[in-house]
Amino acid sequence: MxxxxxxxxxxxxxxxxxxxxxxxxxxxxKVCEKLDIKVNYEPLCSxxxxxxxxxxxxxxxxxxxxxxxxxxERFTIAHEIGHYIMPWHxxxxxCDNVVDFKSDDDFECQANDFASELLVPKSNLLEDIxxxxxxxxLIKNLAEKYNVSLVVMARKVLKHTDAEAVVLIYWxxxxxxxxxxxxxxxxxxxxxxxxxSSAHKLLTSYNTSAEIKSVLDSSIWFKESKNTYIIVxxxxxxxxxxxxxxxxxxxxxxxxxxxxxxx
Numbered sequence: 001m002x003x004x005x006x007x008x009x010x011x012x013x014x015x016x017x018x019x020x021x022x023x024x025x026x027x028x029x030k031v032c033e034k035l036d037i038k039v040n041y042e043p044l045c046s047x048x049x050x051x052x053x054x055x056x057x058x059x060x061x062x063x064x065x066x067x068x069x070x071x072x073e074r075f076t077i078a079h080e081i082g083h084y085i086m087p088w089h090x091x092x093x094x095c096d097n098v099v100d101f102k103s104d105d106d107f108e109c110q111a112n113d114f115a116s117e118l119l120v121p122k123s124n125l126l127e128d129i130x131x132x133x134x135x136x137x138l139i140k141n142l143a144e145k146y147n148v149s150l151v152v153m154a155r156k157v158l159k160h161t162d163a164e165a166v167v168l169i170y171w172x173x174x175x176x177x178x179x180x181x182x183x184x185x186x187x188x189x190x191x192x193x194x195x196x197s198s199a200h201k202l203l204t205s206y207n208t209s210a211e212i213k214s215v216l217d218s219s220i221w222f223k224e225s226k227n228t229y230i231i232v233x234x235x236x237x238x239x240x241x242x243x244x245x246x247x248x249x250x251x252x253x254x255x256x257x258x259x260x261x262x263x
Contacts, residue, residue, distance in 0.1 A: 013121070014122070016118060017118065025119075026118060026147075028077050035058065037058040037060055039059075039077060040061050041064035042064060043063065048066060048095055049077075051083045051091075051093040052092055053092070054092075072098075075115050076095075078115035078118045079112060082112075082113075086110060095108065099112070099149070101179075116156055122156075134157060134158070136245070136247050151167075151179055154180060155180040158182045159182075162184060163249055165182045166248050167248075168189070168246050170194070170199040170200070170245075171243050172203045172242065172243075173193070187221075196220045202237045202244050211235065213233070213234045214234075215233075216230070216232075231249065232249045234246070234247045
């Protein structure tokens with residue numbers, strides 16, 4: 001690794017990927033071994049993870065009383081590595097709700113940016129999404145390839161696409177949480193339940209598919225604008241979480257032809 005002082009967390013992650021010759025899925029055991037960081041599991045009460053650097057020893061402690069799925073654990077470890085690597089971060093970090101990309105804590109947001117870039121390097125991702133239509137299927141396949149969660153991959157894909165798209169979480173009461181908007185997405189979501197959407201259908205109907213793709217008028221999801229257009233909605237039921245994961249994207253000619261073919 002170089003001794004450069006970078007301006008952005010992502011640059012520190014890129015330095016690790018390059019210096020350690022890493023390829024996805026990123027081997028965090030190798031990263032920790034190279035950095036002489038030990039990962040341990042202990043009950044930590046209310047917090048999710050700890051980074052402790054003291055007397056030449058570097059330890060990441062994960063809360064073993066909170067069951068985390070493997071992808072979440074990987075992100076947490078990468079997050080703590082980020083705290084260690086970025087020189088302006090303290091040697092003692094207590095972290096909770098790690099995958100909160102809208103945290104008011106700048107250090108936590110920086111560690112998340114580092115973890116996202118370490119686990120999903122931009123240089124690799126750009127090759128994987130080149131000339132490909134943004135879809136839930138693509139996001140799912142890439143999440144599996146990089147061994148990260150759906151949310152982490154969706155955020156990275158939308159950050160680096162030219163498509164007009166947004167990924168959100170939709171709850172039964174109509175509440176919506178925007179995970180990520182692409183740089184070209186400018187619309188504003190309607191408030192309340194979107195009753196004509198596939199997302200709403202998945203949460204209120206029985207014996208329905210776990211995933212639905214629909215081609216809809218933009219006025220169904222977005223607040224009033226001068227011009228309406230056709231959008232693609234892809235919604236996936238996350239039954240255990242009691243919510244739907246939804247991708248909205250401006251339709252292209254191919255989407256419209258698919259709709260006509262289905263009819």
